[in-house]
Amino acid sequence: MSKKITSQTKDYSTWYTDVVVKAGLADYGPVKGTMVIKPYGFALWELVKDSFDQMIKETGHVNAYFPLFIPKSFLAKEADHIEGFAKECAVVTHTRLKSDGEKGIVVDPESKLDEEVIVRPTSETVIWSMYKKWIQSYRDLPLLINQWANVVRWEMRTRLFLRTTEFLWQEGHTAHESADEAKKETLLILELYRQLAEEYLAMPVHTGLKSESEKFAGADFTYCIEAMMKDKRALQAGTSHNLGQNFAKAFGVTFQSKDNKEEFVYATSWGVSTRLIGGVIMTHGDEKGLRLPPKIAPYQLVVVPIFKSEEDKKAITKFINPVLNELKKLNIRIHEDWRKESPGFKFNEWEMKGVPLRLEIGLRDIKEDNVTLSRRDKDQKFEIQKSKIVKQVPELLDKIQSALYKQALEFRSLNTHKTKDYEEFKEIMKNNGGFVRCGWDGDEKTEKAIKDETKATIRVIPFDENPKNISCIYSGRPAKHEVIFAKAY
Amino acid sequence: MSKKITSQTKDYSTWYTDVVVKAGLADYGPVKGTMVIKPYGFALWELVKDSFDQMIKETGHVNAYFPLFIPKSFLAKEADHIEGFAKECAVVTHTRLKSDGEKGIVVDPESKLDEEVIVRPTSETVIWSMYKKWIQSYRDLPLLINQWANVVRWEMRTRLFLRTTEFLWQEGHTAHESADEAKKETLLILELYRQLAEEYLAMPVHTGLKSESEKFAGADFTYCIEAMMKDKRALQAGTSHNLGQNFAKAFGVTFQSKDNKEEFVYATSWGVSTRLIGGVIMTHGDEKGLRLPPKIAPYQLVVVPIFKSEEDKKAITKFINPVLNELKKLNIRIHEDWRKESPGFKFNEWEMKGVPLRLEIGLRDIKEDNVTLSRRDKDQKFEIQKSKIVKQVPELLDKIQSALYKQALEFRSLNTHKTKDYEEFKEIMKNNGGFVRCGWDGDEKTEKAIKDETKATIRVIPFDENPKNISCIYSGRPAKHEVIFAKAY
Known part of the structure; x- marks a missing residue:
């Protein structure tokens, strides 16, 4: 497939x-x-x-x-x-x-x-x-x-x-x-x-x-x-x-x-x-597929060994196993991909599956006492010394967890609009979409009219609303609530 | 109720x-x-x-x-x-x-x-x-x-x-x-x-x-x-x-x-x-209710404090908490029953619910630096020194686990009959019941006839069967298998 x-x-x-x-x-x-x-x-x-x-x-x-x-x-x-x-x-x-x-x-x-x-x-x-x-x-x-x-x-x-x-x-x-x-x-x-x-x-x-x-x-x-x-x-x-x-x-x-x-x-x-x-x-998710937050990722770290012969496999195993065992003791969820497919194929597959961290290890790395790590949350690939893996992997997973949250929060901020103008509201819903935070008069008829005209519904009356001195986006009457409108799944 | x-x-x-x-x-x-x-x-x-x-x-x-x-x-x-x-x-x-x-x-x-x-x-x-x-x-x-x-x-x-x-x-x-x-x-x-x-x-x-x-x-x-x-x-x-x-x-x-x-x-x-x-x-289960094997018991140890005043409660808590905390670190599943009901009521309830171990603790025990433990698997109640609880509770739970298995195995042995005589077979199924281990000729008709006459069915052809030189309990023909008959749920 x-x-x-x-x-x-x-x-x-x-x-x-x-x-x-x-x-x-x-x-x-x-x-x-x-x-x-x-x-x-x-x-x-x-x-x-x-x-x-x-x-x-x-x-x-x-x-x-x-x-x-x-x-x-x-x-x-x-x-x-x-x-x-x-x-x-x-x-x-x-x-x-x-x-x-x-x-x-x-x-x-x-x-x-x-x-x-x-x-x-x-x-x-x-x-x-x-x-x-x-x-x-x-x-x-x-x-x-x-x-x-x-x-x-x-x-x-x-x-x-x-x-x-x-x-x-x-x-x-x-x-x-x-x-x-x-x-x-x-x-x-x-x-x-x-x-x-x-x-x-x-x-x-x-x-x-x-x-x-x-x-x-x-x-x-x-x-x-x-x-x-x-x-x-x-x-x-x-x-x-x-x-x-x-x-x-x-x-x-x-x-x-x-x-x-x-x-x-x-x-x-x-x-x-x-x-x-x-x-x-x-x-x-992005153009390459899933990106999973480490806390809920079935595999937090995927190991992709780069090998040709059985001898290579042995050398790699000997080099990396002690490190993996230490990581397992820290309850890091690890998958080792020893299939015969090419490294490129495997990289794509694990990117598609959203594994937060990838560890590549080949014979050259062994010589240099290094491995290569890749972060799925950003296209970042770097070498790290073998002796630092056990300390750095958990730290990196924490960083990825935070980074994914931060990216999503920024995306939401960027696509949340505060407007008082219903024409602008309609424009937003018609074109780019997003959340509109605005006043609502509390009337179900208003809600229905907006839904009929724009397909947007009141998603939530947020706890941090501040309806004072604002007016309803639709009726212009004093707002009963500040609400978040959006088109929804 | x-x-x-x-x-x-x-x-x-x-x-x-x-x-x-x-x-x-x-x-x-x-x-x-x-x-x-x-x-x-x-x-x-x-x-x-x-x-x-x-x-x-x-x-x-x-x-x-x-x-x-x-x-x-x-x-x-x-x-x-x-x-x-x-x-x-x-x-x-x-x-x-x-x-x-x-x-x-x-x-x-x-x-x-x-x-x-x-x-x-x-x-x-x-x-x-x-x-x-x-x-x-x-x-x-x-x-x-x-x-x-x-x-x-x-x-x-x-x-x-x-x-x-x-x-x-x-x-x-x-x-x-x-x-x-x-x-x-x-x-x-x-x-x-x-x-x-x-x-x-x-x-x-x-x-x-x-x-x-x-x-x-x-x-x-x-x-x-x-x-x-x-x-x-x-x-x-x-x-x-x-x-x-x-x-x-x-x-x-x-x-x-x-x-x-x-x-x-x-x-x-x-x-x-x-x-x-x-x-x-x-x-x-027995006449008092459930008896649960420790490995699958929701509570492995129930603590029944014997107290009247708030002051009693404080004294008991102070005495027993350090011990319970140690046990919790060992992943012992503990329930403390601080309800107002009488100790007798609680004992009956936890016996009914099959909790393997009960720990009773009152003011007298504190003076003597003791608690009372009761094993649900046998009616055994004994005092133990506070300092020994953390060591003994896990050991006792292991013992209870083994004892329950052993009792069940003995019960099964006692109620498993080897017979070659169909009249005796019928007698067993009619009166006390149990497992009958005997020869079967491998014929479905034989199986059905026995079921119709006694309600017993072939429960299993056990891996450790030894059908050599035995004959079918029903037909008298050479046995194809040694099987276990019983009435079943």
Whole structure:
């Protein structure tokens, strides 16, 4: 397979798919809209998952597992919720196949279910049906439960990692005694999402509130982290919902409070998904392919030995192994590429796969007691003394991690516009795109009008907004909020 | 909730469900046949999962993720496979709900799929449809891929962890150049399963081959690990299948061999599931509840402080914290139970939950520079000097791990019978049960006759069989194999 990819500037969307497929991250599954996450992509996801799993465990959350199947009636118990998910539900209606002499295999009509079952698009309803059994008193609270699971939302337009019928995610579902505690939880998780995005994925994000029209179906408030991709479109990378008492009321979940009253439980839910992988690709990728932040790179260092004979191999191994062993003790993730392909082929492949550091080692290097290191984040190649590798590799990985973040932050700054003029706003959305930070009168009609005219939506009402003395970009009325508009994935 | 459980000897089946529910391992989901794995049960599963995940990664396997949904037609491509799974398939037929003014929410008939989609009961078919794309040459082989996933087999009779409509498992799917390599892979995995069962779960297993009638639908050979539960029934705890070229032929997966021939690829698949948790419960559990092997216990040591006042708490904390911190550095998993409930209540609860070691500490102990330790594997309680705790706790955990294995092995020996007499065989199966090790003529009819008359099946043809000079327990003909019969879960 040719490793040549479409140019990012020429056709961003094709560039994206090329990178996903040719870097070996994912492939299309046989059922329309489904995705196969290939080993390299899954290793990346495992590192993201493990990082976040540790964060939530350190803050007192525990993992559990709830069923894939939800009775159809459950979904309808919360009015907004069913409204939000009804149009994309996979529905199980039968439980048996049978052979039909002629046509082959058919669904056995006698196995029809009395009540159809939904494949979870999200698990609020099934989880709150269980919480009803588990929560009686304030002593049972808080419940801080998370699950890592697959969910299904039937999609017509597929984009690997970004929009697929099935995707992997974590969904936290917590139950609390008070509105205040639920709010604190929602914000704690949002902060963990920010850390995950910025410190691990090197992906700068805005944090804040969603507008009413963009919030989760069933939430009182939805908070989010919102990132800018390299085509200047926004990616919603994680959401944390304050569900108030909506699901507790829908499922009748009450508790006896400390002062002996029967009250409805307060809820939150929050999730990040394999979509984050799409975010990493589109935040850092370049014309050569992926660029992975070291903290989540399956291989942080790839070793490309330059050899011809078995004797060369032995000499190189003898020279470099002690160094690699020291690095492994420091938990550096290393891959040695001893295949027969040419060095040039290998360089291209590992650049495509975004490995942060490459170490080249040949016979000449051994003589000079050197190796060559290349940084993927910038086209930089330099020789370093063997004795300095063990110290420098971890330092370089830290530097690459910071540099990728800094580059992305600069890119976002450069493409964020502050304007008061709607004509300019339209011009920006029509031509180069980017984030526009401006005033909004708080009216859903304004939001809709802007969306209809420009395709841009309010991505977030950022925590650091300053709506004083500014006016709405559209209506000219005093702004209720300072918001960030962009076209989004 | 009362923590009283049914006696094991009185009603083993109710004892089992009581333990699962009251130790907080799992609960029933709202859709019939589904299970919720609660946080304590899930923590146990995570430890099992992580242990095995490490083993397979160390032997060169990688994780990936394949879609939940499989086109109906795929399942039918391998004749035995469809035969084996057709009767328990969840079938997705529609992708949308809509509101119906009167009845509430109904399935939108206009969203009917052209081809129905199956929720994976296992993933051979979807994976081999992808392998067809990924494999061209011997250079692409071996493919050593595993996935951790949920699968669905529609069940009528539910038993938590043992038989549920949806369960969690790992499924390995490997592709090889030669029959020999596939066989070696199958056996390597079987050996890892044995290690997982015996060294982590402290559950002795027989390893060997399944008979033709018990093998996997689509396999040439199925190897298994088979354990004895405390009611003397057998539990199939893991299977490793040599699939030969069956799936390669069904999906047309060929490769160019080293000597430039077009050949069908050789395959294996193998899995262990959350059923292992059922195995742990039924191998070690006693009248007080769970007994967990230290290596997979979410908490290895529970600390029960005996205190009245805040002052007591401070004194105890000051006394014991340095010790606990040392233990944490050794990666001992510790839970401190500072709730207000009585010590007796807590002892019962942690015994129910099977924590291997309990440390009691009160004011009297501080004076004497002592603590009290209790081993869950035997009713043994003893005082030890504070200065010896850090050294002794890890040693005791090792001892408990070995002791649980030894007890289970003795139990199995005690309940394994060698007999040549079918009347005695029937007597055993009718009364006390257990494993019967005896000759079998290799005839499926014999196997079926025995099953019909006694409900016992051939659990395994063990690797250490010695069929020479013995005759078939049923037909009296010369034995083809020495096998192990038992009633099974």
